[in-house]
Amino acid sequence: MTDTRPAPDADAGQALDPQQLGAYFVLMEAVSLLQHQVEQQLRTEGDISYVQFQLLARLAHAPGHLTMTQLADGVVYSRSGLTYQAGLLEKAGLITRGPSPDDERATLVAITGNGRALLDSVLPGHIQVTRSLLFDPLTGDDLHHLGDIMTRVRDHMRTQPPRSAAPRKRRPSSTQA
Amino acid sequence: MTDTRPAPDADAGQALDPQQLGAYFVLMEAVSLLQHQVEQQLRTEGDISYVQFQLLARLAHAPGHLTMTQLADGVVYSRSGLTYQAGLLEKAGLITRGPSPDDERATLVAITGNGRALLDSVLPGHIQVTRSLLFDPLTGDDLHHLGDIMTRVRDHMRTQPPRSAAPRKRRPSSTQA
DNA sequence: TCACAGTGCTTTGAATTCGAACATATACGG
DNA sequence: CCGTATATGTTCGAATTCAAAGCACTGTGA
Structure with a gap:
């Protein structure tokens, strides 16, 4: 990786390179397509939504119990929406x-x-x-790079905004862990 | 409490590498976070949703007119949902x-x-x-690679069955019920 | 102890989304 | 030219989502 990171910005706030815009749009489009297909599979084989799958997966990997807020935050979800889904999942046992x-x-x-x-x-x-939709057209190198890139982006965004309980407090400082 | 684990081996040996799973999950998480933030900005500054923004952007870049199906397909959207949004956008002029x-x-x-x-x-x-959420933590090299990777994924998925008009032509005969 | 702010979750109401059913219009085979 | 199948867009009903308001508990200071 040549360090082509440009000094902060030449002109912050104005037009993006076509390369940047293209990368951004195709990223959103591809993820959207992928999510739709994944949702189909989950609904067909397990009669659950993608959100429900994420919740179950997160709980399965958690050490013990989780609070509602921890769960909502991990899945990028509103707390009220989680209450609804948790009700469904509980009713389903x-x-x-x-x-x-x-x-x-x-x-x-x-x-x-x-x-x-x-x-x-x-x-x-x-x-x-x-595998067939995402990993198939990618090399191991691609995958490594993709994971690295998105991890950096995720971590960057996680430091910025509050998530599930947004306008309730100015800063969620030590949210404990 | 009690572990009633039903043997994790299950049936098949096609488990993914942790690297693959990690890349996949972090990809979905980061895009989800990004989309939430983008939606906030669009709602605040223009009083439109992300879907509406996508529709307008697509129409703005289109040569002339587009049909509803072309528009829905380009935005990865159901046709009935597009009818609803098009009604809103038309009413708003x-x-x-x-x-x-x-x-x-x-x-x-x-x-x-x-x-x-x-x-x-x-x-x-x-x-x-x-820029501040996605491009900031990335180098120009990262961005190039990201665009390249997601373009390949998108093109790969686009060759598979379409989205908006999926189960409408496939079984040419008999039992329609 | 009491008042009051902060936190955790749920309820409520409105908006959005999708799939299935519908009404037309077009294409094709006899 | 009919009859059937396919294509386009809309309507309808049900499910899901979010933000705002509400309720319950906690912790701190007077």
Whole structure:
């Protein structure tokens, strides 16, 4: 990688290079296409949405229980939307919700055995779809670079804005961890 | 609590590398974050949604008129959803809809002067947001690679079945119910 | 202890989205 | 020229999403 990083900016605030705009638009378009296809597969094979899949996956990889806010934040989701989805998942027996022993207002969420089973049942198909659509036309080098790039972008954005509970406080400082 | 793990081996040995899964997840997460922020800016400065911005941008760059299907397909959108949005945009005086001289069932869409004006008014802010969130942490090399990678992915997916009019022609006969 | 601000989650209401069904228009085969 | 199948766009109903308002709990200072 030649360090072509331009000094901050020549003219911050004005037109972008065609290269920049093109990269941005094609990024959004490709992800949109991919997400639609993935949603199809998940709905067909497991009767769940992509959001529900993300929630289950996150819970499956979590050490123990998670609070609603932690879960919403991890999935890039509004808290009210999460309440709705958690209601559906609980009714379907895929997760459990219960009070926290430490904090009476918090709700702790965990995945159930059925939830894990469903996740395991859709995962192979999910992997197959992403493989054939995303990984197929890419080399290992591409993938490494893609992961590296998007990780930097993600980390950069995570430092900037508040997420799920936006206009409630000026700065979410130490949100604990 | 109790681990009722149903043997993780499941059926197949086509698990993805952690690198692949990581690249995939971080890609979706970063784009999701970016889209949320972009939507905020567009709503604040121009009172339009990201979808509406995409529609206007596409129409602005189109040579002449576009049909509804062409527009929906370009933006990765369902046709019924496009009908709804086109109604809003037309009512706001940002686009026009009219019949096609060649094909009586087609509807031709074009952007108006007001539409172009609105687009021009939100574009600087839009560019500024994407610059500060997406381009800032990337080098020119990164950007080139990103555009190249996503273009290949997009083209690969575009060769597969289309989006907006999926299950409409495929089974040529019998049981339609 | 009480008042008050801050945090966690849910409820509510409006907007948006999609798929299926519908109404027309076009293309094709007999 | 009919009859069937295909293409375009819209309407309809259901599901999902978000922001704002509301309720419940926590922690701090007086």
